[in-house]
Amino acid sequence: MIKTVKGCKDIYGEDIEIFRSVEKVLRDSARSxxxxxxxxxxxxxxxxxxxxxxxDTDIVEKEMYTxxxxxxxxxxxxxxxxxxxxxxxxxxxxxxxxSPVKLFYIGPCFRYEKPQKGxxxxxxxxxxxxxxxxxxxxxxxxIALAYEIGEKLHxxxxxxxxxxxxxxxxxxxxxEVLRExxxxxxxxxxxxxxxxxxxxxxxxxxxxxxxxxxxDSLPKITDYLCDECRAHFEKVxxxxxxxxxxxxxxxxLVRGLDxxxxxxxxxxxxxxxxxxxxxxxxxxxxxxxxxxxxHTPGLGxxxxxxxxxxxxxxxKSAQNEKEELVYIAYGKGLEKEAYLTAKRLRSSGxxxxxxxxxxxxxxxxARSRKRGAHFTVVIGEDEFKKxxxxxxxxxxxxxxxxxxxxxxxxxxxxxESKNGAKESNAPRK
Ligand code: AMP
Numbered sequence: 001m002i003k004t005v006k007g008c009k010d011i012y013g014e015d016i017e018i019f020r021s022v023e024k025v026l027r028d029s030a031r032s033x034x035x036x037x038x039x040x041x042x043x044x045x046x047x048x049x050x051x052x053x054x055x056d057t058d059i060v061e062k063e064m065y066t067x068x069x070x071x072x073x074x075x076x077x078x079x080x081x082x083x084x085x086x087x088x089x090x091x092x093x094x095x096x097x098x099s100p101v102k103l104f105y106i107g108p109c110f111r112y113e114k115p116q117k118g119x120x121x122x123x124x125x126x127x128x129x130x131x132x133x134x135x136x137x138x139x140x141x142x143i144a145l146a147y148e149i150g151e152k153l154h155x156x157x158x159x160x161x162x163x164x165x166x167x168x169x170x171x172x173x174x175x176e177v178l179r180e181x182x183x184x185x186x187x188x189x190x191x192x193x194x195x196x197x198x199x200x201x202x203x204x205x206x207x208x209x210x211x212x213x214x215x216d217s218l219p220k221i222t223d224y225l226c227d228e229c230r231a232h233f234e235k236v237x238x239x240x241x242x243x244x245x246x247x248x249x250x251x252x253l254v255r256g257l258d259x260x261x262x263x264x265x266x267x268x269x270x271x272x273x274x275x276x277x278x279x280x281x282x283x284x285x286x287x288x289x290x291x292x293x294x295h296t297p298g299l300g301x302x303x304x305x306x307x308x309x310x311x312x313x314x315x316k317s318a319q320n321e322k323e324e325l326v327y328i329a330y331g332k333g334l335e336k337e338a339y340l341t342a343k344r345l346r347s348s349g350x351x352x353x354x355x356x357x358x359x360x361x362x363x364x365x366a367r368s369r370k371r372g373a374h375f376t377v378v379i380g381e382d383e384f385k386k387x388x389x390x391x392x393x394x395x396x397x398x399x400x401x402x403x404x405x406x407x408x409x410x411x412x413x414x415x416e417s418k419n420g421a422k423e424s425n426a427p428r429k
Contacts, residue, residue: 007113007121018309019124023106025152026126026303030104033145035128038103040084042110046074051291052083052259063111065121077110082284082300083291085129090293100133106305118307127281127302131288134297136232139263139283140239146267146279146301147245153312155269155278160240160247162265163221164233165202165254167285170226174219175201181218188214205252220251232262259286263299269311278311279303324415327373328354329364331381338379341389341407345377348408369394375411 004010011019027037046066053059065077078084085103088094094101106126113119128145130138143160150158166174178201182189186197190209197204205215225233240247247265255264264282281301288296326345330338335358342352353371355364361378368376378390383401391410392399395418402410 005121007115009120009122014313015309018312019305022153022305022308022312023126026106026149027104029145029149029152030128033102033128033141035102035104038085038088038105039107040078040081040088040105042077042108043075044078044084044087046076048083048087048291049076049079052086052287053079054259059111063113065110065112079111080109080302081105081107081125081127082129082287082302085131085300086287086291086293086298089131089296090288090291095132095294095296099131100135100138101131102128103131104128118304118310120306124305125302126305127300129298129300131298132296134285136235136263137239138299139232139236140243140245142281142299142301143236143240143247143265143267144243144245146265146281149303150267150269150278153308154315155311157270158246158278159268160245160265161250161253161268162236162240162247162263163250163253164225164229164236164262165221165260165264165282166225166229167261170224170229171202171221174221174224177219177224178202178204185214202254205254215252221254222249222251229262236263255280255282259284259290261285265301278307324350324375324411325371325373326350326352326411327364327368327371327376328352328379329361329368329376330355330358330379331361331384332358334379334381334384337384341377341379341404345408345411348412350408350411365392374415377407 030037046064049064050060059079064079066074067076069075085105089101104127106124108122109125110122112121115121128142130142143162147158147160165171179197182197182201182204186194189197189204190207193204193207193210196207202221204210205218222230222233237247237249250266253264253266260282262283262285264280266277266280268276269278270276279301281299283297283299285295285297287298288294326342328338328342338354342354345352353373355367357367358364361380365376365378373394376392376394378392378399380390383389387404388401389404389407390399391402391407393414400410
């Protein structure tokens with residue numbers, strides 16, 4: 001049997017439904033902020049990523065799908081899309097467009113990584129890029145958009161982490177200060193960080209293998225910013241506070257690449273467990289120059305779609321578990337009444353199953369229990385005549401007679417008192 005290539009996957013069934021609905025939230029959100037879509041090609045010349053993503057990164061060193069095409073050129077299946085957007089900006093003279101140029105993208109990316117849950121060799125990224133404008137207002141606006149997306153997808157305990165990593169004026173000095181502080185700990189560093197000590201010590205700050213205690217003991221970059229970077233960072237924080245976006249500064253948050261400048265940020269959520277970054281982004285005022293364009297400030301973020309889909313999926317199953325299942329048992333000839341009762345409950349958001357066989361109530365109740373129903377509504381002949389039903393709480397094994405028109409409210413009340421929070425179990429009204 002021929003299978004999918006290792007690390008690649010078919011997206012089908014529930015996953016593609018969720019993918020498309022998440023995609024719609026992302027597209028609509030980006031459009032509402034004035035972003036226009038761009039669809040770059042999947043294949044680029046390898047040089048683009050060597051120059052933009054950088055030689056000294058895991059992506060370029062180990063993870064690129066690079067091959068020589070039949071014309072002898074080195075080409076690469078893109079590992080990310082910012083570089084492609086930057087290339088398109090220079091190639092098509094987007095500097096002639098009104099600034100800021102606001103673009104969004106969604107598409108597959110490729111990295112030759114060890115496949116594991118949430119990590120694939122082909123995965124999808126959505127991202128936005130703001131080009132040719134250095135206003136700190138835009139940093140805050142892009143972060144607000146990122147936060148808003150998290151809110152729209154109902155991610156839990158959303159928080160924004162921000163930091164400033166300075167610019168070409170102030171960062172070199174900080175790197176020296178950092179190296180000095182790291183010197184006594186050199187032997188304790190992991191092998192990658194021993195190399196980073198010489199090539200780019202900033203990346204030691206976001207290495208998962210180094211201890212928090214070590215990182216906390218190191219000098220903070222925000223104490224070494226030049227006046228321009230400090231003023232920029234203060235403004236970003238001021239705007240975020242004014243916009244009501246909860247954020248905290250995290251001095252260990254860095255982007256290892258030299259073209260990143262000033263603001264870097266992550267949006268984190270408790271929904272994602274240990275790997276809790278929903279998305280990451282930052283300002284990259286030197287990127288366009290790096291690939292041969294004129295000095296052009298830029299800013300953006302990228303989200304991995306697979307992670308979002310996982311979260312939305314787990315939320316859905318949690319919701320389904322909480323949804324109240326109501327089972328309806330009925331006496332002889334009362335199918336119509338059972339159907340109408342079910343209809344009323346369904347329109348209030350309950351999931352309702354009507355017994356399909358009728359017959360002895362004992363047997364109907366046994367079927368209700370087998371289904372895992374939370375409530376059974378029993379419509380007997382006597383009750384029908386009185387305009388009432390028996391409401392059985394299957395968990396507590398209690399039974400109360402309630403008026404037909406008060407049934408929905410009665411079930412809602414019991415489930416609310418059982419579960420404390422109204423949102424969790426009450427019907428969706
Ligand atoms: P990065 O470009 O490494 O900053 O990653 C941006 C987003 O892409 C993150 O949200 C990652 O979860 C996602 N991502 C990166 N690599 C992979 C991968 N191999 N599989 C799935 N998602 C990925």
